[in-house]
Amino acid sequence: MQKLRKIPWRLLLKIFGVLGLIIISNLFFQLTQNEFSFDLMFKFAFSWHTEKFFLGCLVLLIFYGWISSFLGSLKTGSLVYLLTVIGIGIANYLKMNYRMEPIYPNDLKMITEFGMIYDMVGLPLFLLFLVLLTAGIFLIVFSLKKSVKLAKKQQWIRLGLFVLTSSLLLYIGGFNQQGNLLRKAYNKTALWIPYSQKMNYYNTGFMGGFLYNLPVEAMEKPKNYSKANVEKITKKYLKEKKTTSEEKPNIVYVMSESFSDPSRLNGLEILGGDPLQAYRAIADQTYSGQMLSQNYGGGTANIEFEALTGFSMELFNAQMTTPYTMLMSEFNSFPSLVGTLKERGYQTTAIHPYNTSMYKRKDVYETFGFDHFLDEKTMQHTDKLENNPYISDAAAYQEILDQLNKNKKPQFLHLVTMQTHMPYENKYTDVPYMVKGDNSLSLQMYLQDIAYSSEALNDFLRELDNLSERTLVVFWGDHLPGIYSEDIQKKNPGHLLHETEFLMYDNRHELNREQVTTSPFYFAADLFQQGRLQMTGFQQLLVALQKEFPAFEKGMYYQSGQWFKEARLNKKQEKLYQEYQMIQYDITTGKQYSLKENFFK
Numbered sequence: 001m002q003k004l005r006k007i008p009w010r011l012l013l014k015i016f017g018v019l020g021l022i023i024i025s026n027l028f029f030q031l032t033q034n035e036f037s038f039d040l041m042f043k044f045a046f047s048w049h050t051e052k053f054f055l056g057c058l059v060l061l062i063f064y065g066w067i068s069s070f071l072g073s074l075k076t077g078s079l080v081y082l083l084t085v086i087g088i089g090i091a092n093y094l095k096m097n098y099r100m101e102p103i104y105p106n107d108l109k110m111i112t113e114f115g116m117i118y119d120m121v122g123l124p125l126f127l128l129f130l131v132l133l134t135a136g137i138f139l140i141v142f143s144l145k146k147s148v149k150l151a152k153k154q155q156w157i158r159l160g161l162f163v164l165t166s167s168l169l170l171y172i173g174g175f176n177q178q179g180n181l182l183r184k185a186y187n188k189t190a191l192w193i194p195y196s197q198k199m200n201y202y203n204t205g206f207m208g209g210f211l212y213n214l215p216v217e218a219m220e221k222p223k224n225y226s227k228a229n230v231e232k233i234t235k236k237y238l239k240e241k242k243t244t245s246e247e248k249p250n251i252v253y254v255m256s257e258s259f260s261d262p263s264r265l266n267g268l269e270i271l272g273g274d275p276l277q278a279y280r281a282i283a284d285q286t287y288s289g290q291m292l293s294q295n296y297g298g299g300t301a302n303i304e305f306e307a308l309t310g311f312s313m314e315l316f317n318a319q320m321t322t323p324y325t326m327l328m329s330e331f332n333s334f335p336s337l338v339g340t341l342k343e344r345g346y347q348t349t350a351i352h353p354y355n356t357s358m359y360k361r362k363d364v365y366e367t368f369g370f371d372h373f374l375d376e377k378t379m380q381h382t383d384k385l386e387n388n389p390y391i392s393d394a395a396a397y398q399e400i401l402d403q404l405n406k407n408k409k410p411q412f413l414h415l416v417t418m419q420t421h422m423p424y425e426n427k428y429t430d431v432p433y434m435v436k437g438d439n440s441l442s443l444q445m446y447l448q449d450i451a452y453s454s455e456a457l458n459d460f461l462r463e464l465d466n467l468s469e470r471t472l473v474v475f476w477g478d479h480l481p482g483i484y485s486e487d488i489q490k491k492n493p494g495h496l497l498h499e500t501e502f503l504m505y506d507n508r509h510e511l512n513r514e515q516v517t518t519s520p521f522y523f524a525a526d527l528f529q530q531g532r533l534q535m536t537g538f539q540q541l542l543v544a545l546q547k548e549f550p551a552f553e554k555g556m557y558y559q560s561g562q563w564f565k566e567a568r569l570n571k572k573q574e575k576l577y578q579e580y581q582m583i584q585y586d587i588t589t590g591k592q593y594s595l596k597e598n599f600f601k
Contacts, residue, residue: 014074018074018078021078021081021082022057022060022061022064023057025081026045026056026060026205026206026207027041027045028086028089029205029206032089032092032096032206033202033205044205051188051189052189052190052204052205052207053205055185055186055208056206056208059172059207059211060207062165063165064078064081065164065165066165066166066169067080067081069158069161069165070162071144071147072146072147072150072155072158073143073146076139076142076143076146077143080140080143083132084136086132087129087133087136088103088108091103094120094121094125095298096198098120098422098482099298099482100297102197102201102206102209104197104210104321105213105215106213106326111133113357113358114126115354117129119423120422120423172214174214175211175212176214176215176319182211183211186204186208186211190203190204191203191204194317194318196554197209197213200212200318212318213318214319215319216320217317217589218320218323218326218327219317219581219585219589221585221590222578222581222582224582225582225590227593230583230586230594231593233582233594234599235597236579237537237544237599238537238540238597238598238599240537246534247470248344248410249410249471249533250404250410250412250413250469250472251413251471251472251473251527252413252473252474253308253337253412253414253415253473253523254415254417254476255415255416255476255477255478256417256420256457256475256476257416257417257419257420257421257478258420258421258446258450258480259476259477259501260450260477260499260500261500262275262435262443262447264496265488265496266488266491266492266496267491268435268437268438268488269437270435272433273432273433275448275454276450278451278454278457278458279450279454279457279501282505283501285509285513286503286505286511287504287516287530288502288503288504288515288516289501289502289503289515290499290500290501290502290517290518291477291499291500291501291518291520291551292495292520292551292552292553292556293479293480293498293500293553294306294314294554295479296479296480296497296498297480297481297482299478300479301324301358301359301361302321302322302324303520304324304478305323307521307523307524308338308414308524309334309335309337310337310521310524310538310539311584311587311588312521312552313553313554314552314553315581315585316588318554322359323588324360324361325359328364328367329363333367333369334367334368335538335595336368336369337412338368338369338370338412339368339600340524340600341410342369346410346411346412347371347409347410347411347412348369348370348371348372348411348412348413349373349403349413349414350372350373350374350414350416351373351374351379351415352373352374352375352376352418353375353376353390353395353396353417354375354390354418355376355377379391379399380399380402381395381398385419385427385428386428386429388428388449390418390419390421391418391419393419393453393456394452394456394460396415396418396419397456397457397459397463399415400460404464410469417453419453420450420453422481422483423442424441424446424449424483425442426445427445427449428445428448428449431444431445431447431448433447433448433451435447437487438488440485446481446483461507464505467507470506470508472504472506472527472531473504473505473506474503475502475503476500476501476502476503476523477500477501477502480497480500494556494563494565495556495558498556499517504526504530506530511530516550517550518546519551521542522545522546524539524542525546526543536599536600537598537599537600538583538599541576541580541583545577548572548573548576549577583599
């Protein structure tokens, strides 16, 4: 009788223990989302957004049930669940700290990128990551072996729970599908903010924001999308193609990691000289200015996608956070500058002085059609500067020069640099720079980094002047480094933390000398127009769009020399925008009618 009386209490203790674990784990996620503010955590959960908080708890409970049934043990399931929550929570806090954006479901694929994780978080946190990962793997293996010995009745209960939770998780995975009941439950109180995932997570909770960023169609279908309307657009701009010079100059793209001008930021004064002196000596004599970057502190692959394809991240659904990993795998080939130039007889080479797995670059470059991909293991020049763990820009530029000198065919060379990548501390021993307003060691080292980068670029462009073949260069920084203090970030709202430096260079010095603000998806069209090269129909559309919208990303629109949070469209501008939207949808989500019309050749 005593044993029978104890069973319900034990069961109740287990139930309350599991529910307590679920609630505490969701509170922990809210802590990491709000800079470990307990006040904001409790207000969100029990005052402001209680319904959304417990909807998130329901999802976590299902996930917990799935882990426990898979492992065949509540105890081990609890431990593995706890390790998973701690790992994701810490990663979310670090990403919020470095990049001002939260963890997305797609980011979890990066768990095997050990080199990148070590470079970003440093040795102590990397060791913690390895401990958590090792402990998790050990617990999983141990529990699976032990679960084989469970009684038959327990195995059936385990199987039933596993099938049920697996089915529920699959349904939850369709959060963004029309009619999803969980999405409907959130929609009752959720105020979704597509243009800012930081605010989206803040308003709907970590779990709400995380679910919102589960897979979704790349773009919403335009109301008037049809083969006839796509053909109408292609014919319009193919008529505008001008037969200019048939010259085939070498074309070099250089996406420089975190290259920007700190002196443009409010609240900072740089002492010890101008780290961009060598850069300005070139930029002031050619077509140059500022480029609008989608993100602050990260998002390299998205800027690269825009620059190579001419498509804008602004037009995608907010959940399409990284096309390289979320979209490109659906295609065997994808229209880009690479394909356009290959059609014209160019040899195409990508160079990235790091590993090939980041953002699935190896696969993506194959989809774009690059002939060759040189990485840190296949490059001939791999020199580094002092204590900098990354291959220097000077070495990467020498790799480009080697390619230009040894190949007779016209070259398209696309370089993604690494020298100026974080972390910045202790890269260099003798740094002359100090900064009033934010004199952190990271910022001092960053200034030295961009000074070396500027000098390497200047030397490289001077070398190009000696080539007999015409060579055109597009150089740009992908984003600002995520190293500025909260005070500096507050003093530079909106576009100010999203403007990097860019220039276009012609070793024959025939480009316009002009200062502009632009977006990376205009680069190819702009270069072809500036260089008087034969333009594609798609590039003609981009040039027309650029005249009305020189630069734009979600929440940042540059029109008539002013910045706005929303686009202000007249009828002409709205038509242009819709034409561009139609073509991007056609290629990324639709039937690719425009591809069959040779719109990209």
